[in-house]
Amino acid sequence: MKILISTDIEGVAGVVDAQQVRAGNVEYERARQWMTAEANAAVGGAFDGGATAVYVNDSHGGFRNMIASEIDARATLISGKPRVYSMMAGLEFDVNAVALVGHHSRAQGRGVLAHTINSFAFARVMVNGLELGEPGLYGALAGQAGVPVIFGSGDQVFIEENIGYFDGAVWVETKRAMGHGSAATLTPQAAGARIREGMKKAVQACISRPMTPFVIPGPYECRLQTNSPAQADTFCLLPGTDRVDGVTLSFRAASMENVIRTLNVFSTMSVALR
Template sequence: MYHRVQTTPGNPEYERARLLMTREANAAIAGAFDGGARAVLVNDSHGDFRNMPPDLLDPRAQVMQGRPRPLGMMAGLDQDIDAVCLVGYHSRASGRGILAQTINSFAFARLEINGLELGEAGLYGALAGEYGVPVVMGSGDDVFIAENHALFPQTRFVEIKRATGQNSGISLSPAQACAAIQKTVAAALRDHAAQPLRFDAPFEIRM
């Protein structure tokens, strides 16, 4: 997706985009089972958290939809989760990535924990870390990966798009993107050495 209209319900662009996201979720599900997963929980986490048609998701997975819910985009961490995959993430607010934002477009221009600027991947990766769960895979544009590679050094990343502006970029085809996601999730679960992301208390949070 490149433009906010593609992320806003009520128009044909959104309807196409939600199907593309569902296919990427299915690629991640297939990769998880290829990599030895016994169960997969999909956390629908855009907008009002009810975007992907559940009847089009791989029936081997369960899906969590709707809001509000405890732990937000990381809901389900208290259900014996072993690893987290971040599929379709974007770079942080005030960054140069496609649709760059943190939480929503109007809430934060910058957010720091203990002096480190974070986007949604860092925030929710740290929340997963509080439960002892590592982030093993992430997909998004090149800016998202550059921002988070040092934060998650053992995580496997998939570059789906290369950003050329807030609303423009160069993308893999949907088929190539899904194939790369499936392959990377499978490898991440088979071989992962990722450690949970943790920050030392006391926490200093600046918004």
């Protein structure tokens, strides 16, 4: 049983402010330690539940946040960018299930530090009429490969938005969002204990019975609402895009992989406007 753990930072216990998720300050250095600890809790729980291999995907920002020397030695760390599957890198290793640790609410959501892929440029992302955040988008990418999401941890808004997509998944609420930059949060120690126990249960359940992947039937139409007309102007330079209105564009794709890859191309293009 091979498990892929996609670890973000905004859903980690104790994280409530943008300064904590941006490199270059003391607050971030502390938060990345908490992120590493939650990943380790999930690794421990996965092995407790019967996993034979665990891959930990660093899925925040530049994808090099977690402290490699502190990751559980039984796990394999996936770090750095660019990579084709982005927050789902590791699917290439024939994993059997995915866990989402430290994930967050979608853009325009009411969760802590809510956003979707690129907080500077992306206001809403819809695929075949379904509004999705990172968990839904990347969970559907895993689903296309036949891999179910079996676990998620983060705030209650993240859970509420995604609980309907992932059949049988185990959820751990690490904090209760009180606003974009405030929460009633577990301590890192308490969150780690709950994540470990939740992952153990999730892996045991996955071993005992088949779990259904989250699949969005194709073909795919993605509609992206940007935060400014200048961003929509720039993204529409990519062939195959159609302008819907001043801030919205759409494109078609044959697979969820191509949807994800195109969105990440747009995210990279947005750097030119910063």
